[in-house]
Amino acid sequence: MSADLVIKGGTLVDGTGEPRRRAEVAITDGRITEIGVNLDGRNVIDASGQIVAPGFIDIHTHYDAQVFWDPGLSPSCYHGVTTVVAGNCGFSIAPTRPEHHDLIARTLENVEDMDVAALAAGIPWDFATFPEYLASVERRGTGLNFAAYIGHTALRLFVLGDAAYERASTPEEVTQIQATLREAMLAGAAGFATSFAITHRGVDGKPVPSRFSDRTEFEAILDVMREVGRGVVSIAPGQQCGIADMYELQPKTGVPFTYGALLTSPTGQHRQQVELNHAGWSNGAQVWPQITPRPLVFALTLAAPFTFNMNSNFAELMGKAIPERREAYANASWRAKAMAEWDANPGFTVPRWETFEIAQSPAHPELEGRRVSELAQQRGVTPFDVLLDLALDEPELALRARCILANDDVDEVAALLSEPHCAVGLSDAGAHVSQLCxxxxxxxxxxxxxxxxNAISLEMAIRKLSGAQADMLGLPDPIRRVCDFPADTERLTADNPTGVQHVLVNGTPIRAEGQQVNTDLRPGRLVRPAARQLARGAR
Structure with missing residues (x-):
């Protein structure tokens, strides 16, 4: 029988890690029906000289809101991504109550650099529960396959109300949290996501609601995840659950854990995390640190310096008007306090001043592209003073600086990419629109x-982008066999990478001959994880 479509002439890399081979792929009704030779189809894609591979799965996005006004989910759709997972870091937009719509939006503004006005205009808010959110997305349709975590911050706000930003939950509230989580998981949530990270501050600089939870609440949540036996637990680690804790908790929970992030650092701390992961897997713990091939580069303005907000002196300015920030920045005593806090707490939270450069300065365009450390040396002051002084020269503190936070050691990044039990993640697609892409x-x-x-093989790379992600998420076999085939890549840009010739989502082309097509179609599906066979050690 003739298939709807056959991909001919290409070299197949199937996402299992097995060696590439010449093969044709037949698709009917959006499903791969045969892989072989001399296949017949009513339509043919000539993939001669190209790699044919499964669609890529981006496990760390924040498309929870954007999916409503941009169902194509750009720019991910340009890069061979055919399945995305939203709700990361615990910042889903459901469950929610009408009185918290603005609070959710302002939280996302602070932690994920989203625009409150865009959220207000773009989210239909025709849902309250998480199942209703999934139904709303499914009803409107998506350009890519879409999965979403239920987020801890939204979950706590739904149960505790405004108190979620103030305290731990009571036993009665924990029971309600469990019931709401169970409902979401059974409706098809991809898992549970939370943040205990000091980097995440929400409204008025307060820690986000998930950071007010305690270990009792968290372990009660894990009990539900063990009970439902599907999806994953995604964690931004911190006080309530550190990285080492995950290797103790995951075997008791049963479903895999993933965390962000495992990044190279000048201190070499990432090597300790790698050794911990080796030992954990040897002992049966399925914990997947998220890695990335890209350096963690941020662009920040002094009007809203996201990466500085881990410093309590900057956190106190969150939500303040520009005049109040100007007053603080001009104050020598305030500057000294901010520097003293960094000096007292070495590590990831301390800016790497040698990486800072001026990206945009309307008042001093001649300084754009200059290293802040060089300017500091010339002026006989600290790099911190240079940034603040230049910002004060701008009417709206509009100085924009670019800096590297981590993951810029090429050899060490290559080593991380070769780790078998590390997941490619951290794209943050849908968030930080003015800060990174x-x-x-x-x-x-x-x-x-x-x-x-030539740091890793093509087979390993495609395995990490597709099959390994599907295994970790527990995607059902029918979803994994959907035809989503991009080609290899040649040149990297955010919105027009050359080399990605064809992309199919459930058998429907969304990219052909290197150009986006069928932009009005919504061939994506809502992806729900399948139930797992949990290990005997899960309690």
Whole structure:
């Protein structure tokens, strides 16, 4: 019988890690029906000279809101990504109550650099519960396959109300949290996501609601995840659950854990995390640190310096008007207090001043591209003073600086990419729109690390972008066999990577001959994880 479509002439890399081979792929009704030779189809894609591979799965996005006004989910759709997972870091937009719509939006503004006005205009808010949210997305349709975690911050706000931003939950509230989580998981949530990270501050600089939970609440949540036996637990680690704790908790819970992030650092701390992961897997713990092929580069303004907000002196200014910030920045005593806090707490939270450069300065365009450390040396002051002084020269503190936080050691990144039990994640697609764009991580991995540096094999890279992600998420076999085939990549840009010739979502082309097509169609599906066979050690 003739298939709807056959992909001919290409080299198949199937996402299992097995060696590439010449093969044709037949698709009917959006499903792969045969892989072989001399296949017949009513339509043919000529993939001669190209790699044919499963669609990529981006496990760390924040498309929870954008899916409503941009169902194509750009820019991920340009890079061979055909399935995304939203709700990361615990910042889903459901469950929610009408009185908390603005609070959810302002939380997302602070932690994920989202625009409150855009959220108000774009989210239909025709849902309250998480099942209703999934139904709303499914009813409207998506350009890519879509999965979503239920987020801890939204979950606590739904149960505790405004008190979620103030305290731990009571036993009665814990029971309600469990019931709401159970309802979401059975309706098809991809898992549970939370943040205990000091980087995440919400409204008025307060820790986000998930950071007010305690270990009792968290372990009660894990009990539900063990009970339902599907999806994953995604954690931004912190006081309530550190990285080492995950290797103790995961075997008792049964479903896999993943955390963000495992990034290279000048201190070499990432090597300790790698050794911990080796030991954990040897002992049966399924914990997947998230890695990325890209350096963690941030662009920040002094009007809203996201990466500085881990410093309590900056956190106190969150939500303040520009005049109040100007007053603080001009105050020598305030500057000294901020620097003293960094000096007292070395590590990830301390800016790497040697990486800072001026990205945009309307008042001093001649300084754009200059290293802040060089300017500091010339002026006989600290790099921190240079940033603040230049910002004060701008009417709205509009100075924009670019800096590297981590993951810029090429050799060490290559080593992390070769780790078998690390998941490619951290694209943050849909968030941080004025600060970073790591949605092209799939084409970065293929173009720069496979082809450019030969750091890992093509087979391993595609396994990490597709099959390994599906295994971790527990995607059902019918979903995993959907035809989503991009080609290899040559040149990396956010919105027009050359080399990604064809992309199919459930058998429907969304990219052909290197150009986006069928932009009005919504061939994506809501992806629900399948139930797992849990290990005997899960309690």
């Amino acid at each position: 790591d949605a092209p991580q799939a084409t970065d991995l293929l173009g720069n690390w496979v082809r450019g540096r």
